Amino acid sequence: MQFQGGRLHIRGEGCTRKFVRAVEHRTFSGREACKRGQRVLYVTERCVFQLVPDGEQGSLELIEIAPGIDLERDVLAHMDFMPSISPNLRLMDAALFADEPVGLRERLLATPLAKRCELDLEHRLLFINFEGLAVDEASDIADIEQHLTALLEPLGHRVAVVVNYDSCSILPPLIDEYSAMVKRLTERYYSRVTRYGTGGFLKARLEALRPAAEPGV
Numbered sequence: 332m333q334f335q336g337g338r339l340h341i342r343g344e345g346c347t348r349k350f351v352r353a354v355e356h357r358t359f360s361g362r363e364a365c366k367r368g369q370r371v372l373y374v375t376e377r378c379v380f381q382l383v384p385d386g387e388q389g390s391l392e393l394i395e396i397a398p399g400i401d402l403e404r405d406v407l408a409h410m411d412f413m414p415s416i417s418p419n420l421r422l423m424d425a426a427l428f429a430d431e432p433v434g435l436r437e438r439l440l441a442t443p444l445a446k447r448c449e450l451d452l453e454h455r456l457l458f459i460n461f462e463g464l465a466v467d468e469a470s471d472i473a474d475i476e477q478h479l480t481a482l483l484e485p486l487g488h489r490v491a492v493v494v495n496y497d498s499c500s501i502l503p504p505l506i507d508e509y510s511a512m513v514k515r516l517t518e519r520y521y522s523r524v525t526r527y528g529t530g531g532f533l534k535a536r537l538e539a540l541r542p543a544a545e546p547g548v
Contacts, residue, residue, distance in 0.1 A: 337425030338399030350410040459494045466501040489522040497528030
């Protein structure tokens with residue numbers, strides 16, 4: 332394959348099919364991940380799939396495709412089954428296929444709260460991506476609480492929450508204030524919370540907010 336002008340060009344096909352109906356060995360269970368409310372993505376150089384709840388196993392949905400790739404010729408023709416196609420199918424970021432640095436850290440720090448929160452009304456799930464988030468001021472905590480309150484208050488029911496804290500940083504003087512904010516949101520809106528990527532200290536502080544009868548992760 333070749334990258335040129337922010338587009339991917341397939342110079343020659345390989346001989347191995349990556350998406351098949353059955354495999355000899357399994358190291359990750361998408362079914363169990365779905366049960367836990369974990370978001371599962373399958374990222375390839377040509378496209379991105381997500382696993383959506385559907386019966387016992389779940390099903391694959393195509394959500395992104397690389398610029399320069401033909402859907403039928405370069406993706407579907409090399410699969411043993413037909414995935415669902417997202418009605419919001421979009422192109423992968425062209426910067427991924429350029430020689431220049433992507434600037435991932437700067438992008439993560441600049442990601443607005445609205446793009447960090449994904450609400451699945453059908454399954455009563457809220458995905459919060461705090462990866463790379465830096466909480467440096469009390470106003471950051473207020474903004475998070477205000478945004479989540481505006482998102483969840485109109486629902487009239489609780490939701491299960493999955494939070495990615497990978498590479499998230501909170502200034503030590505703000506830990507208590509942040510923990511208090513999380514406790515308020517938990518008591519008002521959350522049925523359960525699953526946290527990923529937290530460092531030891533931050534995870535211990537946030538898990539301490541969980542009621543004793545609630546199973547922890």
